[in-house]
Amino acid sequence: MNRVAINGIGVVAPGAIADVDRFDTGGLSAHKAALVRDFNPRQYIAPLKMRRMNALSRFAVSAAKMAIDDYGRELPRETGVAIGTAFGPVQTSVDYMREYVEKGAALAPPQLFAESVANAPGSHIAIEWGLRGFNITVTQRESSALAAAMYAASQVLKGSVRAAIIGGVEETTEMVFSVLDRIGALDDEQRNGMVIGEGSAMLIAEKSESAKYGFLSGFGIARDTTASISDWGSDPNAIVTAMRNAIDDAELHVADIDAVFVSANGVKRADDVEAKAIAQLFGERMPRLVAAKQVFGEYAAAGALQLVAALREAAGNILINSISAGGGIVCAVVTR
Amino acid sequence: MRAPDPTIRIAVTGAGIICAIGRNKEEVWRAITESRDGITKLTRFPGETFPTDIAAEVVADLTPLLPISRREAKRMSRSDLLAIIAANEAIAQASPPRERAIVATGTSTGGLLEGEEYYFTRIVRGRRRAPASRVLQQPTSAPSDAVARTFNLGGGVMSNATACASAGAAIGMAADTLRSRHADVAIAGGSDALCRLTYSGFNVLQAVDPSPCSPFAAERKGITLGEGAAYLVLERWDDAVARGAKILAELRGYGASCDAHHPTAPAEDGSGAEAAMRAAMGEGSGVAVDYVNAHGTGTLLNDSAETKAITAAVGTRIPVSSSKSYFGHTLGASGGVEAVITVLALREQLAPPTLRLDVAANDCTLDYIPHTPRPMPMTNALSNTFGFGGSNVSLLFGRVL
Numbered sequence: 126m127n128r129v130a131i132n133g134i135g136v137v138a139p140g141a142i143a144d145v146d147r148f149d150t151g152g153l154s155a156h157k158a159a160l161v162r163d164f165n166p167r168q169y170i171a172p173l174k175m176r177r178m179n180a181l182s183r184f185a186v187s188a189a190k191m192a193i194d195d196y197g198r199e200l201p202r203e204t205g206v207a208i209g210t211a212f213g214p215v216q217t218s219v220d221y222m223r224e225y226v227e228k229g230a231a232l233a234p235p236q237l238f239a240e241s242v243a244n245a246p247g248s249h250i251a252i253e254w255g256l257r258g259f260n261i262t263v264t265q266r267e268s269s270a271l272a273a274a275m276y277a278a279s280q281v282l283k284g285s286v287r288a289a290i291i292g293g294v295e296e297t298t299e300m301v302f303s304v305l306d307r308i309g310a311l312d313d314e315q316r317n318g319m320v321i322g323e324g325s326a327m328l329i330a331e332k333s334e335s336a337k338y339g340f341l342s343g344f345g346i347a348r349d350t351t352a353s354i355s356d357w358g359s360d361p362n363a364i365v366t367a368m369r370n371a372i373d374d375a376e377l378h379v380a381d382i383d384a385v386f387v388s389a390n391g392v393k394r395a396d397d398v399e400a401k402a403i404a405q406l407f408g409e410r411m412p413r414l415v416a417a418k419q420v421f422g423e424y425a426a427a428g429a430l431q432l433v434a435a436l437r438e439a440a441g442n443i444l445i446n447s448i449s450a451g452g453g454i455v456c457a458v459v460t461r
Numbered sequence: 462m463r464a465p466d467p468t469i470r471i472a473v474t475g476a477g478i479i480c481a482i483g484r485n486k487e488e489v490w491r492a493i494t495e496s497r498d499g500i501t502k503l504t505r506f507p508g509e510t511f512p513t514d515i516a517a518e519v520v521a522d523l524t525p526l527l528p529i530s531r532r533e534a535k536r537m538s539r540s541d542l543l544a545i546i547a548a549n550e551a552i553a554q555a556s557p558p559r560e561r562a563i564v565a566t567g568t569s570t571g572g573l574l575e576g577e578e579y580y581f582t583r584i585v586r587g588r589r590r591a592p593a594s595r596v597l598q599q600p601t602s603a604p605s606d607a608v609a610r611t612f613n614l615g616g617g618v619m620s621n622a623t624a625c626a627s628a629g630a631a632i633g634m635a636a637d638t639l640r641s642r643h644a645d646v647a648i649a650g651g652s653d654a655l656c657r658l659t660y661s662g663f664n665v666l667q668a669v670d671p672s673p674c675s676p677f678a679a680e681r682k683g684i685t686l687g688e689g690a691a692y693l694v695l696e697r698w699d700d701a702v703a704r705g706a707k708i709l710a711e712l713r714g715y716g717a718s719c720d721a722h723h724p725t726a727p728a729e730d731g732s733g734a735e736a737a738m739r740a741a742m743g744e745g746s747g748v749a750v751d752y753v754n755a756h757g758t759g760t761l762l763n764d765s766a767e768t769k770a771i772t773a774a775v776g777t778r779i780p781v782s783s784s785k786s787y788f789g790h791t792l793g794a795s796g797g798v799e800a801v802i803t804v805l806a807l808r809e810q811l812a813p814p815t816l817r818l819d820v821a822a823n824d825c826t827l828d829y830i831p832h833t834p835r836p837m838p839m840t841n842a843l844s845n846t847f848g849f850g851g852s853n854v855s856l857l858f859g860r861v862l
Contacts, residue, residue, distance in 0.1 A: 127462050152589055177724070206719070212600060213622060218573065221658060222580050230661040231512045238662030239725045239849065242569060243601060243622035248850025251721040257733065259717035260852045261630050264571075264601040264622045272619055279637050282464035285717070285740065300580075307593040343462045346563065346617030346643055354536070354606050355597050363615065370643065374462045451606030453618035 128375075128460070129278040130336035133329030134433055135191025137161055137184045139322045139421060148299035155311035158297045159322030159422030177236065178249055181214045184426075185246035185294040186253060188325035192290065193254065196329040205258030205286035206247045207277035209269025209293040209425040213243030213262075216298045246294055258286035266449040267388065269293060270428030271457050274328075275344040281332050292327035293429030297422075308355065312391050319390040322422020326429035328436075338436040343377070343458035345370025349398075352452025357395035364402035364454055368444060371456035375442070379406060382458075383441030384413040386431050388448040390423045399448060412444075435459045465640035467744065470698035471712040473858070475555025477547040477650075478801045480689030480788040481517035484526060485550050489788075490805050493813045496833055498787045500673040500685050505655055513669045516655060517687030517789030519543065529611055537598050537607055538572030539654035543690035544604035545611050547797075548648055552612055555694035555706060562646035563616035564605045565635040567627025569793030569848075571601035574656035601793075604652045604690075616644040622793065624848030625756075626717075627651055629796025629856055632693060633715030639697055650692030650797030659792060660686055666725065674759035674790075675817040676783035677768070677825040684758045687789025691797035693804070710804045711859040713748065713841065716740025720851030727762055727847060731770030737853035738774040738843055745857045750775050751839040752812050754803045756847045757783020758790055765824040767845065772827065780837065782830040786816035796846035800856055803844040807860040811836050 139159035150156045161184065166175055169187035178186065185208060193200060218241045224233040239245070244262035251260050259280060263273040270293030277289040302321065305311050312318040330341065347367035349358030372379055385403060389396040403414070417434050421427040428447050435443040436459055445457045476486060481499025483489035492499070503516040526546045527534055534542060544566060572595070579596040598607070601622040609618050619638070623630050628651025635647035663669050663686060674685040693712075701708055718740065720733035727734070734756075742750065753771055757764060771781055784802045791798050806812055811834050818831040844856045 127464055129462070205717075211602070218576070218658060219580065221662070222577060225657065225661055226581075226584065230509055230657065231664060233661055233665055235662070235665045238658070238665060241658065241662070242624045242849050244624050244848070244850045244852060245724065247623075248719075248724055248852070251719040251851060252723070255721050257719050257721050257736065259630075260623070260719035260850060261621055261634070261717070262623050264620045265605070265618055266600060266602045269602075275643075276619075276634055276637075278462065279465055279641055282462065283467070283637065303588050304579075304593050304596055307589075308597065341462070344643065346619075346638075348563075348609055348615050348617050350610075350613050350615045352610070354603065354610065367617075374643075449602070449618075451602060451618065452609065453602070453606070455617070 128340040128342040130333040131338040133192040133196030135188040135327045137325045139324045153306045154313040179217045181296045182246045184325035188327040189250045192327040201287040203287045204256040205289040206260045207273040208247045209263045209273035211266045211424040217241045268447040268449045268455040269425035271447040271455040278341045288331040293425035294325040295424040295426035297323040317393040319423045324426040326433045342460040343371045343375025345456045347454045349452040358452045361402035367454040367456045375458035384443045386415045386445040388446040390418045463641045465637040469640045471636045472698045472701040472708045473710040474706040475551035475694030476801045477550030478691040512664045513671045538575045540652045541607035544652035547690040548608045548692045551692040557646040561616040562614040563644040564609045565619040565631040565649040566605040567631035567651035572599035626848035626852040626854045627793035629846035629854030647695040651794035652690035653793040655688040676757035676759040677829045679820045679822040685789040687791045689791045691801045713859045714741035714744030714857035716855045718853045727766045731766040734770035735773045737855040741855040741857040752842040753781040754844040756845040782815045
């Protein structure tokens, strides 16, 4: 059977959802996020190298180091890297623009510019471990990490690489937090909404008959054509299509699914559409539903952490949903 | 799960482009044949002072080119609008079925231009009073979402921000998505609008030529920044034939690699780029290549390393050129813009030249087709795109009679 084994996992997980103390939320409606706390990247990255990395890269490289240590062998040179991030290093762009405004366009620091590209974390990982396969950074909002996993798994099966590092990384920044707050997307006392989170999870994928954690066994994609640029859409059929495609791709039947890690993030109208879709697909025989974003918060780190959480489940076939604002949907099936 | 089926051929059934030398394929190709570049004084950021002052801007008014209302357009970023214009041309040409059509876009900045404006407004007016509507289109997923929404495409969206290799990666990812039958049609390419951060950033890296860029030349000093968007419509060959679509070219191979060398500089020996080209040619079953549309940025390091890579992968007699000498470096869009140029070159059997190449540098030892286009028989052509972080993508296109 065609499936991709996961043989290493590394995680930089956020702590509990709590009041944001990293930046000032005064004057904003929302105040909570799932932030990474008490994280010491020095445990994973040499000091000289760390100086060249922003927070996003530090999360990603640390998670990759843990995943590779967990894998326990040297990765082949022909290893690909596919990382998902919804917003990338927004804080680095903000820092660059601050210098640009203060010092002028000709005197802003080149190091910040180099680190402002979304693929900086993936690049650091390739350099650190000499990985010369494909190196792609997928940026499809909430679905980024699962879309990255889909691409990497296809390349492992195709044989264009011998292994791949798959993952997601996100940093909660003042800029993103305040803009989402302004448009009313975040959870506060008055309204339903999402809590955003940060961190990283990395997984080592390869083609092998045995797996330490489990297998990526199927993917399905679709798009809800009723979605606007800032909305998740209202058509459950698009979600049903993506879920069914993923289950078909895994050569399973709907009845074989034991649990669904839902995409639900606390935005009621989007959660309701997903609930309808799940009811439509599974009918009377409803599998266990797990809302992991209640722990991890929203965005690409959550996508990768959901994948890890599903792989750490004791048994069974698990469907993972990832639904994006803008209408993009990616579903994955992991099996033991 | 289904692996990409290597026996499935990928047809290009539509192409759309907007960049400094034209608003569509016809205008762009006319400029190519007339050796007319689109590099002028930078006008987009009045009042800002940069160490260099030229660029390859899209000067055309975008509004009449848009198939959407002014009201919708006002909420979108310039990268979104460029993407919609190019996708519109590609989709109009191919008229593909839309239900299982995906959009795969590569972009390095997305709506960063609008993000910068929001940032400046915030400094002056404070974060509670700066208008947040357009900054919503800042994420690099926005051009894909905007194209998918405009054309009512239901297959899915797949964006990547892999620096200057983004659009090439998008096209390769899209082809494998079709080969594994996760979608039936792909609108694949890239879009990037000029913004202050990148204009300033490449200047502080001292990577910008104060004169129009002259790739592979002895006097080359760096890149000229450009902007634009381009998309291809891709389908499985048999599907395209079955519905009677006109096939413009075949996407015969996709290769991706990483230098694993340096955050911004390419590996000097060109080994990563060579690996990407070899992988693309390998998918094309070891076909002979007749022309290489080079990444050819005009920086000292790229042009030297790429020359080594092409020499190792394809040999010393291959004609090579950099169409960035016409429309600058369109960053995340470059893989898409140059894929369209490569497809047009195969159709017209005319290789675009490298403009301003009077004397090739000592470390640039290939046939770079200086000054004027060269009519020549071409069956297969490679299009290279390499990016920050050492990401390399090479696409192999084949002529269709």
